[in-house]
Amino acid sequence: MIQGPIQTDVAIVGAGPTALFAAFECGMLKLSCVLIDALDEIGGQCAALYPEKPIYDIPAHPSIEGGALIAALEAQIAPFDVPRLLGQRVEALSGHRGAFTLKTSAGETVQAKAIIIAAGAGAFGPNRPPLHGLEEYERSGAVQYYVRRRADFEGKRIVVAGGGDSALDWALSLSELADKIYLLHRRARFRGAPETLARIEEQVVAGRIEKIVPYQLHALHGADGRLESVEVADLDGNARHLEADTLLPFYGLSTDLGPIANWNIDTIRSTIPVTPSTLETSLAGVFAIGDIAAYPGKLKLILQGFSEGAMAAHAIHPIVHPDTALHFEYSTSKGVPAAS
Template sequence: MTYTASSLTTDIAIIGAGPTALFAAFEARMLRLDCVLMDVLESVGGQCAALYPEKPIYDIPAHPSITGGDLITALEAQISPFDIPRLLGSRVSSLQGESGAFILKNDRGDTVHAKAVIIAAGAGAFGPNRPPLDGLETYEQSQAVQYYVKKRSDFSGKKVVIAGGGDSALDWALSLSDVADHIYLLHRRDRFRGAPETLAQVEAKVRNGKIEKVVPYQLHALHGEQGTLHHVEVATMKGENRHLEADALLPFYGLSTDLGPIAQWGIQTHRSTIPVHHATLETSIPGIFAIGDVASYPGKMKLILQGFSEAAMAMHAAHPIARPDTALRFEHSTSLGKPGTP
């Protein structure tokens, strides 16, 4: 099927479609501003949907616990009355113009004319740090090696090697130990990096046989045939080797991130983040704002709830650019009325 590129004119172009971007779209429409969501992923949700849809989040206000997937579903429901256009599945490749008259284009040929731009691109394009193992791609293609857990049920009754010493490795070892046949927790040191409560829970699972710690070992080789994994070979620095019977390997060695084309737009950047003015979230280029994990300023905390606050602040700061002839008076949502009503 041939794709027909589109051309849109809007008040605010939002680059990104994760939780912060979705709430920014809500704030835009509550201020009667038109907006469009643009993202390289095929669907909304960002890292919450792509990486951690079943992982519980505990610091979202009014939700003692909510999974990443359910949070995105709720944010989708919040903006559903507005029918916000989306240009997904293509990277924003260029941004030109000035405050009040920006032109954005993506790799697919779509063009967006916007008066202001909100960059809510998380940490930029992301991907896993892959272990240097021979034949790795074959096992990735068969899903025997995965870097994100989308469904816990995929590991039901399986023997799983989880490699890594940080929060992701510990959290998934705990979570999957309830459904997997056996969990090997592999780390090159006997010390893990995690909250004391998490470490205590892991030790309890180790004592009752739900988790087996394999330390101090590192990944050495994968053994199997035609993408079916049979054993994960691990080794110490002294050359001592073990073969762990396994159906799946989950390496949690963090993510590599890249701002991509954003770094070429003339915006001041610092270590893969975008410095912004704390009060307005405006970048070094007037009319372009950054919110969420990509934004940096003194006292910044990379929390979803802080991204929500930044979305509201940035949208209020962008309003005079989008509607210079309309006075903006702060109102609570109870005064603004039901979302989606004229």
């Protein structure tokens, strides 16, 4: 624990890609900041959910894996020496615009003049299938909800459950190295882009993927956390046993704003409405960017979150330096200023 309260210009709640770029923009404006995140590492969902999954809509990168994007963003903020309070949540917020105090679950106190909430979808976790004995298989790694290292699945017999993009994308990706891929869905129709569905059919014809439809998960069979087969059943109760080493259920994430919901900030269905021109919330001095921010025309894209981080930093500058006019300069002209 850091002795005494941490003094900073901006407290950034979250440490995903949008938060990291907001820290860079604050640094470019000579605003000090600190990153606070409930996860034990920076990167948010990019690091926790898909570090080896390619992202295709980051400018100047035809394709970049989630982990590589986070590494590049971390290198970008390195000149500013941004402190990180990881593995702890902000439990309480008090004060007002220009003088906020945040208390974390680890007992840290942060005093900041402004706050940027970049908490993504809030606290998140997988929707877990209601199967008997599931916890034992989770502990052994036989049931996993995220793919962090593709190499861990080489030669495995895998049941991929779900009908959306995550299930389809990982079925395709893992089919390149797995011994067998079963793609399980309760309906015959999958929810995916036409190109993705066409690639799935190609792999089915090639024998690399077997579609199991319309079936649902029914039971897990094995011993001491070692999975031997996954039992599935159709709507009439007809059962099949799929010999498998691993189950990957992709049923989406359950999200929760957590303590943020008690900060007297207006919220709508786990999002925070903001003023589009500044990203300021209903509480003066508190801003929200990324997936958690809501306004008309909002696109939930990382690149839009990057833009919002820049806009929020510029809106915060007069709060921190009320008597100093901000003269905008391009980074090609000013370079990267030294940390203050």
